[in-house]
Amino acid sequence: MKAFVQDRYGGPEVLALRTVDDPVPGPGEVLVRVRASSLNAADWHLMRGDPYVVRALDRTTFGWRAPKRPIRGRDLAGVVAALGPGVTDLAVGDEVVGEVLAEGAFAELVAAPADVLARKPADLPFEQAAALPLAGTTALTGLREARLAAGDRLLVNGASGGVGTFAVQLAAALGAEVTAVCSARNADQARALGAVHVVDYARSDFAASGQRYDVVLDLVGNRSLADLRRVLTADGALLLSGGGTSQGGSLFGPMRLFAVAGVRARFVRPQRLLAFRAEPSAAMVADLLAMVAAGTLRPVIDRTYPLADLPEAMRYLEEDHAAAKVVITV
Known part of the structure; x- marks a missing residue:
């Protein structure tokens, strides 16, 4: 699959589009074909290893010279492509939306825990759905x-x-x-x-x-x-x-x-x-989706970029103070 990876901390220039192995869903996970993702402050914090003190405080996520996991991206909306062992609540072909704490959504495929994914309403575009989770x-x-x-x-x-x-x-x-x-x-x-x-x-x-x-x-x-x-x-x-x-x-x-x-x-x-810190939650996303369906909430999207332009999207988020959400389409 195609994915943006980084081998060192730095600005958007450290993000490189490469061909990498497809992820394999483990127990309780599903493989999702990503249709859209969105950017968050968490993405540039990890990309830059910023603030520096977290490199010492959170050794499960931050390495000294690069993040422990090379692919950024937590928000996703896409289609279930395969099921890992023990998954019974989702099926191949289901359209889903959620937040993956382990990241990996700036890619064509991502393995995600099934219990953080909510079913996406058929009439909600993937781009708008991807703006919701985090x-x-x-x-x-x-x-x-x-x-x-x-x-x-x-x-x-x-x-x-x-x-x-x-x-x-x-x-x-x-x-x-x-x-x-x-x-x-x-x-x-x-x-x-x-x-x-x-x-x-x-x-x-x-x-x-x-x-x-x-x-x-x-x-x-x-x-x-x-x-x-x-x-x-x-x-x-x-x-x-x-x-x-x-x-x-x-x-x-x-x-x-x-x-x-x-x-x-x-x-x-x-x-x-x-x-406070919000944890990924399918129930929370389902609540948000219900509000969108009721017309009391709408995702506001500033700009949309294709996956190939992720570094430019990250630059816009960091330097131009994006108004609302920046979305990536895959």
């Missing part, structure tokens, strides 16, 4: 952990990215009053997705606005913990899931903020400081 699951997990409810005030820092566009829609559907922090060029999109208020970060500092929010979702990691807590209500929830912005390499990146929040969390109650 970003949608992250947004849904965070808002559920914060116990966001109708009437709550939510601030989303990074509202125009993949997770942000889903978070704005999910919160608006719940009846929350959403404030989106994004660039001026993405303001209309944020309003169209359900934001009541939009803050242009180039013109206004949300931390100095005097406003207070029941929930703050930080997806950027570019503000101090003090700034973020300043805009929380006395019993509000701060959600930290910032992928950060690519600057070509960093020592700690957003992990510094997560660490500080972890230390302070026990001393600032009833405020809740939550550095």
